[in-house]
Amino acid sequence: MRDLTFENVTVRFGSRRRGTVAVDDVSLVVPAGQVVGLVGESGSGKSTLARAAVGLAPLSAGRIEPAPGHRKIQMVFQDPYSALDPRMSIGESIAEAMPSVDRAEVGRLLELVGLPADRARERPHLFSGGQRQRVALARALAGQPEVIIADEITSALDVSIQGAVLNVVRELQRRMNLTMLFISHNLAVVRYVSDIVAVMREGRIVEYGPVDEVLGAPRHEYTRELLAAVPHPSR
Template sequence: MDNVDLDVTDGRVLGLVGESGSGKSTIARAVLGLAPVHAGTITAGGQEVRRLSARQRARRVQMIFQDPFGSLNPRMNVGGIIREGLEALGELPARERAAEVTRLLELVSLSPDLAERLPRRLSGGQRQRVAIARALAARPGVLIADEITSALDVSVQAQVLNVLRGILAAERFSMLFISHNLAVVRYISDDIAVMRDGVIVETGPVDEVLAAPRHPYTRELLAAIPQLHPVT
């Protein structure tokens, strides 16, 4: 990373886009404290993330990982996976946790009946929605979504993105949405940052940047989006 300066505005979605290897996931890991930061600061809610305890950091930032199967405990059922996050924070009385698990499942458009199932008995799209529900259980100020649709079929991608848009409309939080797919970033984001080789080359409101990109690399990404042309 070189002079990366990003601002995820309160209540808005910042889309971070770039080709594989550009450094997008490294930024996500740095925010979570999983990658070393040799210079600069990362703040959430006005506090430097690296100075927070694990519990404090969990309340500030949560992440949805790319692989919904690998990120869920295969030995725990869906209800236990979501409830574990509630128990770790210790802010909700035990008698209210079952109702909160039901609420979170319904928020991501899943039946509460799935609470007793193991992850292996779910589809890829269902598993990713469980991962979203688990992240939301901590009621974070910032949610990081790292390539969350890249492992899913196109039709399932649309389902997950629509669920996420509905949640963003109902629940107020900020999100860093990471993807190599510019079309997906355009659909979900308010603002955009374009990254290449560890450097942010362009930022701004998503509609403005994609309507009139200033940097040649942004124009290359736009040109790479498949287009349908009618046969005449």
């Protein structure tokens, strides 16, 4: 286990004169063994920061440790339907991420995310969106990561199955003491799974701290706006 550290990270697309700054001088620590929930509106730079951590978005400035693209950082993406190769069984997809193929370990990982081991031979089209996202989590774990980045992993799922996937995430984190950057626009989701919350706006981190502290007594006006926008059953 290790921290995931962003130091003065900037990601710019295009030229300096006509480009767009998606991430602007961000410094952020995801402490080892904890979940940091990164929250903000669409376009705030959350996913770009995640992609930079796994080497899919080039840094314009700053540094990330572990280095971008390091095999000990694994990412689970938003769309469960494009994340798995339809030509491969789910067992093959999971084994592909392993240092050496181990069928018993593939079965163990499937059971760890709440799927029967005997489904390893089946293709992705036989699985629901929630089940595919569980497979994606198993595949991320197969790489024996030190850090997992989960990018809006429930936003493409039906509300009825989001909770089940979130419960899997919480249970995995507790059992394996995972270090995780959990990205979402949903404050209720972030509150449920995170130890720490970081609030991102227009490419910058505007608030960071323990989740109950930040969401219970936010200091920044933007955080208060996000909280005010959360629907309540009584409304």
